[in-house]
Amino acid sequence: MERSRAVALIEELLGHLLEGQGERPLSLIREVYVFGSFARGALQPGDVDLDVEFDKDWAWSSAFVDALSAGHDGYLALRRPLAGRRRGMQFMFNGHEAADFPMTLLWRRGDDLSTALARLHEIKPDPTAGRAERHAMLPQFEGLDRWLPRFVRAHFVEAIDRGAITVERLTLPDAEPRHLAHPVVDEHLWMRWPPTSPLYRSAGAVFAYLIDRGVDPAGLVLHKRKVGRGATPYFASFAMSYLRGIPWALTEGGGREWIEVVHPVKRGELHALRVLPASVPKLKELDWFR
Structure with missing residues (x-):
């Protein structure tokens, strides 16, 4: 403009x-x-x-x-x-x-x-100034930088460069009736969100992704709440609400992975990042999202 x-x-x-x-x-x-x-x-x-x-x-x-x-x-x-x-x-x-x-x-x-x-x-025009260069960008973040602020991307890039984590890009398909009929899934979703909420849709998609991989959905901590009562080696959250918890979840929390639905929506593609621990000692050294 x-x-x-x-x-x-x-x-x-x-x-x-x-x-x-x-x-x-x-x-x-x-x-x-x-x-x-x-x-x-x-x-x-x-x-x-x-x-x-x-x-x-x-x-x-x-x-x-x-x-x-x-x-x-x-x-x-x-x-x-x-x-x-x-x-x-x-x-x-x-x-x-x-x-x-x-x-x-x-x-x-x-x-x-x-x-x-x-x-x-007092902010004077400068004919030599152009648009800002996009910093801390990876292929996994393309198209998501509107919802992934630069400082968040920078923390991810630092952790990847140090060999502490790996990050994959996912597009999560919607849950099918068979996923939602799972007793653990049905009870948890019913208690937390109305079916019209994008968080309900995102949660169902995370559950479906885990179930299709043979993972027990009771082993999930979903948006800061445990789904089951036993061990919880899987974590997921929405819209960068709890990113500060990633280092703890993947170290002391015994987590195997963290799924972050970047921008929950009612319709359209659900884009997510899958964060995996590459080195627990290096993860413990990080001071990120603080």
Whole structure:
């Protein structure tokens, strides 16, 4: 897009943010940063990349889980009052601390609109700046980088390069009635998600993948909850919710593999990463996703 349009989009977003500071959910926001090609001064940036730092309280966390379970975007409650239905903006939430690339502060809680706009206009156009190079990319991540932030990909790449893990790309087929009729599967799914939820669909696909390989589904820890009561050498989660648990799961947890459904959806392909331990000692040395 033209840089002038990108500037207008950010100005509009900052206006909405300041207007909504007295009401939830915008009152939860602490800081807003811009990064990527716009922040570097590109004359023809791609989408405007923004990081929104906000406080999570019990009410927010509960609503977030309810939205995901119903198949909705958990961050829509923040994204919509900021951007409305405008296109051209990509949001990251609470990514500043872990980011390994520069971000430019636009607004901090307590700033007025003029301060935020002054910071925005201090970012000068640079005719030599192009789009950001994609870092920490592997063939396994192609097409998934929208849901796999750079710092997450970097942790995976580091672990692979050190010989601690291997990562495979999977496309999981939907569960068939015979999979869902398994007594362990049926009980677990019924207790956790409605059939219309993308998490229900993703869980069924993970169960089906394991059953077709001859794995007892009772041996799975699914989205941080044990399915059965015995040993659980298999782990799975959705939408990068529990990636911090991978090193423990594949070492002290005795895990044989971790399946991560990257972006649960109601329809379309279910893309997943299958993470396997290559060296338990090297896995224990890693300090990632912290």
